[in-house]
Amino acid sequence: MRLSRYFLPVLKETPAEAQIASHRLMLRAGMIKQSAAGIYSWLPLGFKVLKKIENIVHEEQQRAGHIPMLMPTLQSADLWRESGRYDDYGEEMLRITDRHGRDMLYGPTNEELITDIFRSYVGSYKDLPLTLYHIQWKFRDEIRPRFGVMRGREFYMKDGYNFDLTKEDALHAYNRHLVSYLRSYERMGLQAIPMRADGGPIGGDYTHEFLVLAETGESEVFYDSEVTDLTFGDREIDYDNVEQCQGVLEEFTSRYARTDETHEEALFNEVPEERRRTARGIEVGQIFYFGTKYSEAMNATVVNDKQERVPVHMGSHGIGVSRLLGAIIEASHDDKGIIWPEGVTPFHVGIVNLKQGDDEADAACEALYKSLTALGLDPLYDDRKERAGGKFATMDLIGLPWRITVGPRGLKNGVVELTCRKTGESEELSPELAVQKVAEIYAGI
């Protein structure tokens, strides 16, 4: 993309309403614009990152054997009356009446709707196991929306639901989700720690939240420092292998790691003192096994191999897709702006032309742009007639991990400059080598 043809409305001023770094930076970098309290438009740069995160979630869910579909944003109130949650949910549920006076709502989650779909079509244990998921806009009418996309009212979420014959099978589905979530977050450059959580209104005894450590997190967290040494890495996983998935669960959840909701001081004190940590965390996902809570209430049953009709065992599993943008920025920024991890960066590399209008500099930039694009990379070329300082400030603000700087002086020596946003380190190298190096960085991402 050539910046002169893009829509990147960066702000010089820091918006007064933004209290935390991610909110400030998303506004300043022209990623979002508030259109109503807690409701945002995703400007082109923000939309691009949102799609990258969504794609990672899709890929990892499908790798785990989970099947994508899509439920609507608006739901009929009837299903929620059947589960008993219509009255329980309180004012956070946005209730709507249509022109015929029917009670509707903007879905805050989808246990009822997916259970209705399941019971409409599935009747035999032979059709199990089954895990369906979707990524869709949801609405929670927060009384005080704040922190930008971190606590918006209209938000984008992946929610998946497993249907299994037995508790054992459902716990394997639980473990598959845990593994696929670990992989997803790591691909986004995040360390998200699974912590034992509270069931809340969805219910369930087995539930873990995934938390990203950050000063601005809404939850206080308590953990054994060994949990931050764990990484999933690029190990091979067979999602059909029950023991293997269970092994990952044990590896990642056996040490103490809890939020303030489930924290037990006595247990925490059993962790050696030098490894006890207290910090703040941002919740970016949660997995639940809740057994037959919804299947019994809504009569979602299958016939088992003894010809008995039994309610299915279910769980639900969520990733906060839009919220993740905020979490990633909270975990990765500096005074100058955002520092995108390579896995989610909106553009792979920025090209800064120090002397737009200079034939040689323009030609070198065009050649770089074409070479990078030909390799399947997605560069952002700042081809505006601006001074270098302004161009650097914009690139630093929007946080592309790599920048190639092209100027007449370097070109005389046959070199351009490749700069790492995170370390600030630069090296001079030929344009060809710069392209090759960027391609190597992104190989396999």
Place this chain on the structure above:
Amino acid sequence: MRLSRYFLPVLKETPAEAQIASHRLMLRAGMIKQSAAGIYSWLPLGFKVLKKIENIVHEEQQRAGHIPMLMPTLQSADLWRESGRYDDYGEEMLRITDRHGRDMLYGPTNEELITDIFRSYVGSYKDLPLTLYHIQWKFRDEIRPRFGVMRGREFYMKDGYNFDLTKEDALHAYNRHLVSYLRSYERMGLQAIPMRADGGPIGGDYTHEFLVLAETGESEVFYDSEVTDLTFGDREIDYDNVEQCQGVLEEFTSRYARTDETHEEALFNEVPEERRRTARGIEVGQIFYFGTKYSEAMNATVVNDKQERVPVHMGSHGIGVSRLLGAIIEASHDDKGIIWPEGVTPFHVGIVNLKQGDDEADAACEALYKSLTALGLDPLYDDRKERAGGKFATMDLIGLPWRITVGPRGLKNGVVELTCRKTGESEELSPELAVQKVAEIYAGI
């Protein structure tokens, strides 16, 4: 995908509520499930086609230089009061009150919101031309939703908005949209004819609707039969070339082609009688140039090169993404089911194992599955223990354009059968050649 692990709830019975073929077939093929009047869940097969269509729209819009972003589903009523449309829109607008008593609405379209975004950031003619678009769920509270996704209440639409300094520039944007729409529809296997249309509540003198001819269309259309001979084909187009885009507009709109709303009998009678056609059509898109209607009402201005502040010239341009599934099926089906065009088919090819459990047949199917997948193709392998008749009926119903049939008898002669869904023609060939042929069919699609 192996069918034994997929969720494809095909129905044997024809649902009574469905009046037209596309609605019946989408229900029977397990693509959608109604969750409330005019509101559908997209089951896995339907979701897959929806995404294919969405991707074509994204690719063609970006090829035309239009910039993707995303506006929210819910909007504040204030902006609609500013444009004067809040009261005009009538009962089709779903009005919502949030917990603080604020008036909101579920966006049926986005002229107001995009104009607000534009005026918040853009102040100079130097930032023009600019075309922003998004693909988002919308809601129109139809009094009698029907025909499945063709006339739903919650629907998925691409809407794009151009901002230009002059009428001339805005008409070039109009032409770019016309060209990109022609390309998009053709990639979906559709002939959509641009017809002069009526401005309706959006307003505007320059507007064309794109109509797909089908008996079940909601509009009566009148046209010169020469328009159905026109195809865009794979010609090269430079979207910056004003004359070239204007030439395409003239080529595709100079002959008589109108809906009942704009039909003029006297003009129609000037078409030679043997070329006059009357038929029915399904609207799958519309483009508008409406000048300064919204920019004046909402004060969206830029400073021009004479330092004068002038309202921008705008247009809006929509493609009915979810409705297109219905339109494609109306245009392409037979008694047995759907016939997907290759560009939007949910899976590229079906593999039918005639004797599941037979070692040789199973191994041959697995090998085919792996070879196709390795080439980047997406096969659906029916690996269920069902009789052949049921497997063929399912494949015909869900409409994959190509099917490879594998059975012990053929394998003895070293052959499998490749069948074209549309013509019903089959040929016997080696598994390797079958894979090669399928790969050739999809090369470049």
